[in-house]
Structure formats: structure tokens, C-alpha cells
Amino acid sequence: MAILVFAETVYAFTMSEKIVVGDDVIMVARCCAGGLSTHQRIDCINDRLSRIISYENLSPENIRVSRLGGEVVIMVGKELFLTVTPADARANNTDVISLANRWKRNAQAVLYKARPSPTRRLP
Numbered sequence: 856m857a858i859l860v861f862a863e864t865v866y867a868f869t870m871s872e873k874i875v876v877g878d879d880v881i882m883v884a885r886c887c888a889g890g891l892s893t894h895q896r897i898d899c900i901n902d903r904l905s906r907i908i909s910y911e912n913l914s915p916e917n918i919r920v921s922r923l924g925g926e927v928v929i930m931v932g933k934e935l936f937l938t939v940t941p942a943d944a945r946a947n948n949t950d951v952i953s954l955a956n957r958w959k960r961n962a963q964a965v966l967y968k969a970r971p972s973p974t975r976r977l978p
Contacts, residue, residue: 874900874937879965882958885946888938900937907931908969915963920955927955929962936962 872893874881884893884900891899911917911932920939921930929936939955947954 872897874904876904876965876969879961881961881965882937884943886940886942888940888942903934903936907934907936908966910934913966913970915967918959918963918966920952920959927951929955929959931962931966 872884874884874897884896887893888896907913911934913931918929918931918936921928923930923935923938927939929939937958939951939958941951944951944954949957
């Protein structure tokens with residue numbers, strides 16, 4: 856008698872593999888891209904995110920999926936936010952456009968909250 860046991864691999868991603876705004880995860884880097892390790896990739900995206908939060912309009916309609924140099928990307932205004940690769944799609948069991956749209960929706964749901972609102976001065 857043979858007993859087969861199937862176990863799903865569980866992996867807890869560290870903060871250095873996630874793009875997070877507040878408590879909300881926009882994306883998890885499950886693979887390398889552009890010659891960068893996952894950690895280097897997240898550092899690069901976080902650098903872009905810092906510029907984006909400082910200078911771009913963060914309204915949901917200003918966040919879009921686009922093509923840049925033949926790659927699928929997410930733009931915030933005129934700034935490149937992140938690239939969605941075929942390896943990302945494979946790691947997430949989906950296609951590139953579907954994953955890009957998922958990450959775009961995640962960004963739309965949280966980025967507008969990232970910039971502190973001006974505080975009212977008390978007299």
C-alpha cells in the first residue's frame with residue numbers, strides 16, 4: 856500500500872521582498888529582473904516610489920499599465936513605477952497583463968494615501 860502526501864510549499868516573504876505603503880502590500884518580488892536580485896529590484900522600486908510620492912499626482916486614474924520599450928510597466932504620471940516581467944507572471948501563475956492590472960489596482964488602492972495631507976495651522 857502506497858500513501859502519497861502532497862504538501863504545498865509555504866514561503867513567508869520578508870519586507871525586503873515587498874513594496875508596502877502603510878500596511879498595504881502593492882507587490883511581492885518573487886524573482887529577479889533586469890539583472891537585479893529581488894532585493895536590489897525592491898530597492899530600485901522603493902527609490903522610484905519615493906520620487907513618485909514626492910512629485911506625482913497619486914490619484915488612482917493617474918496610475919496605469921503601459922508599454923515601455925516592449926515591456927509591460929506600471930506608470931504613475933510620467934514616472935516609471937515598476938516593470939512586470941514574464942518571470943513575475945510565471946511566479947504568480949498568471950499572465951503579464953493580468954498581473955500588471957492586479958498590481959496597478961493594488962497601487963491605486965493605496966498610493967493616494969501615501970502623501971501626508973497638509974495640516975491645518977491653529978490660530
